[in-house]
Amino acid sequence: MENLLKAPGVFVDFILKEWLLAVSGISLILTSIYARHIPVYSVNEWEVLFILFVLFITVNGLQQSGFISTLARGIERGKRIPLKLVLATYFLSMLVTNDIALIVIVPLTLSLNVNRKGILVILEALAANAGSALTPFGNPQNLFIYWFYKVNAFSFIKIISPFSLSFLLILLISSLFVKTRNGAREPEGVQTVNKKAYIYGILFFIVLLTVFHRLPVLTGIVVILFALLFDRKSLRIDYALLFTFLFFFGIAENIKLLLASEIGRAGHIFLFSALVSQLISNVPATLLFAKFTSRWEALLWGANAGGFGSLFGSLANLIAYKIYINHEGSDKTPLFTVKFLTIGYAAFFISIALYFLLYPSPGLF
Secondary structure, eight states, X not given: OHHHHHXXXXXXHHHHHSHHHHHHHHHHHHHHHHHTOOOOOOXXXXXXXXXXXXXXXXXXXXXXXXXXXXXXXXXXXXXXXXXXXXXXXXXXXXXXXXXXXXXXXXXXXXXXXXXXXXXXXXXXXXXXXXXXXXXXXXXXXXXXXXXXXXXXXXXXXXXXXXXXXXHXXXXXXXXXXXXXXXXXXXXXXXXXXXXXHHHHHHHHHHHHHHHTTSSOGGGGHHHHHHHHHHOGGGGOOOXXXXXXXXXHHHHHHHHHHHHTTTOTTOOOHHXXXXXXXXXXXXXXXXXXXXXXXXXXXXXXXXXHHTXXXXXXXXXXXXXXXXXXXXXXXXXXXXXXXXXXXXXXXXXXXXXXXXXXXXXXXXXXX
């Protein structure tokens, strides 16, 4: 009887913590019914999920080994912590994609003995989306546009650099106004780096090579095998986030199916791609609109601008949001969600204004 009385409370706590999983699951069912379509997942989508899985294990292993906490203590001893974190996220995302940058930086941030971690994570999400926009391989939509339209690398960077560099300046200024102080919590016992940190460092490098297509994706199995045999604690990752991605890919396919017949004559590619990204994320939005336009410049701007705003605008947003919520607890979810969306949509509308300021004529439409 006691367990039955506790059940409603446990269910409510689960919904508060994993509302994103519940909403995405229900949305997948509803869109599938409305579209009369059962989503079929591509090999690429399964590869993305697998890579995220092994990345989460690797970063969790680095965390358990003491590497991240040691790195965090080094950052705490310096000044301008927000500035350093924004710069690190921005430049790291240019090299290893926005998703991977946040998988590394957000846990590091949450290991710091400082206050105002919520605003730091939000700034990092913005920095990851802005920094990754600058290079052809910084995020999936850039890589697709770069290859699909056979764009010259110099032209690519020249077109998107006003977007990326403008937000770098905005984020640098914003970070200077974020004041943090040490001692938000009592420091825990000093954790030393154990030998597993070196192994996980090697495994992390192997996973990066799979991301850059230097090794087959299935090479990541070595991470799973190592965790199963020697460090099962590292398997305690956010599986709800992986299922959220799984549901989200299905929702994106359903919405693409519903919208395809409506946008055949769409002209304003920038606005449409930016707005649709708010619903299905910027990667599927890019794949969708590439079928209807040769204006890669507008699509490039729209897809990257669409990464700001909603939690669904970019998969990187989901990663930063869920890692923070899982670490800090469901009691901070409402306020953090409001802050995340408010600041995200401020960046979204700034990016729209910036585009029309630079391109007041319909030249890129």
